[in-house]
Amino acid sequence: MIRTRASIGLVASAFVLAACQTTERASYEAPLRQGQVLDPPAAAEKPTDAGPDFGLVNADTIAHDGQYFRFADLSPGERPSPETLEAGLWQSMDRAEQRIRTSGNRVENGELNEYLTEVTCRVAGPHCGDVRVYVMRVPAFNASMAPNGMMQVWTGLLLRTRNEAQLASVLGHEVGHFLRQHSAQRMKSAIEATNFLAFFTVATGGWGGIAGLFAQGRILAYSRDHEREADGYGLLLMNRSGYDPREASRVWKNLIRERDANPEKDDRDPFLATHPAPEERSEILNELGGAVATKMDKTEAGRDRFLEIMLPRRAAWLRDELNQRSFETSSELFDILLEDDPNPAEILFFKGELHRLRGDEGDEQMALDFYTQSLEAAGTPPSDLHRSRGLVHNRRGEAAAARQSFEAYLEASPNASDRLIVEDMIRRLATS
């Protein structure tokens, strides 16, 4: 949760210092290799329905290469004992959860929340009761997991995922953080590293700078490995619940496109210090996802159901996206959505809105062109379209066209909250 606001130099050094870790791939496969090795279970419990590599024996046991591993640190319903660091973090997160639960930007739509809980439960399996999902209205691609099982999913993520399997890959990643209690692990590691640093500094009479880089590098490398492991969990849990694991890497492919559309792209984003590069995640998830998929009898993307829930709520999220005034990346996002969207009229309208809001040379004409495309495209454009079109015509001094659009707007939404204002504009245009 806590961002590392390290200086660029420090981040760079951290990368250098972290170069001596295990290979990345092994971290992604960690759910299958780490964890406690168990005695083989009784014959009755042996996995039957999955391949030799991904056999799930029960709630927290997995078979891999003829060995059995425990892949969850906590049994379903288990709470850490009161004297542990985990318990301290859980308690402080319980307090934070109350704030989140009553937060002003929480989206409290029943159907949406039920759906997310349902998908979370499907990937979390026996741990379903340990995780609670909160949808937050934030126009960025993210989800987070607190050690006590409080998961936040941002609307910017719901806007960008294209089917249930992609959503499940993210939710599975977050559940992986919970199963391994990564926050607590990271905090323990930070305590060890800073304790060492304190003693090293006083023992050497102030040589803390070098040791500080080591401590910082270690903490960041640890964080990146946790993200890789959580990605591995995403695949594992998708496999367990029948989602197509190949969808996990597609999320990253789209995010890379969106990021590259930003002319002021900052390659030194501190986010990259705590997370692996999107390219790496996309590539390895693609490879591993493909391997997992070949071992599955049936894989599901769940696109129809997903879109049925998201589409009716999407207009507000698209508006939030535009309000960030990051036009290049928004434009790229809209193009990605248009590639396979069942309601292109809505996306095209917002492309028009983008040009209307930007207002550079030629944007007014572009806006009008997109509004026209929107009206001709499949699906239903938002009722605001005619008002926006009226505003652009009005700006260009085209009184008749503006009036026509405003009248069309009031006809389409007779109970619009801004009816009086629009009527007033129509009157002024009539007398001009």
Next chain:
Amino acid sequence: MFSTIKNHRRAFRSLVMATLAVFALTACVQTAHKTTGTLKAGTENRRIVLMPVDIELSVLNAGGVTEPRADWTTAGRGHVRTALAAHTSAFEAEIVLPENNDILDDLDEDQLQIVKLANAVGSSILLHEYLPQMKLPTKNDQFDWTIGPDAKLLKEKYDADYALFVFLRDSYASSGRVAVIIIGAIFGVGLQGGVQAGTATLVDLETGQVVWFNRLARASGDLRNADAAVETIKLLLTEFPT
């Protein structure tokens, strides 16, 4: 976490804690702010509700990372609650102690928002009334803070005239931290040990006006211990209206 994030949620809390830590380092004298020295007269039985205490006890590790301790916090909450009840029983008022004294589970959405607002106002008072450079010119040197007339929601809920909000944080140096402090001292470097910090806010539930406020910040005290908690509460409730 899945992807990039800019998290400001904890920023305000951290600012409050940092403010309190500054006070602790400067070992300040207790000075309460108040608009009145007496509770409302005329009513037979004035009732003060002691709102659930927002408390966290933690270990300060050698390297300066504080680690929350659930077992200490739970014990500390009990000690503070007992000490508060004992201390306020001396006032000519009836004390209401809500059963659910941990995470306000029995409040509805609107009542909860009032509690959150009261916490935010308390943080603002701490920042703007106790740091001279943060003084708000529009206050004209008046102690004038309110959570607004919706405070009535809590009045109805608890059938009380006043609500007392208490926020406490207490940290204790681990043995490793003590060693680092001692070695640091030999080299002439001053390092911070454990800190006890907190605020108390008394709100008139009829008007929403904050009628009394105090803060505590020092490098001593121990809320893990029942007797020491009594001393902390006595200090925190200095100049409480009677």
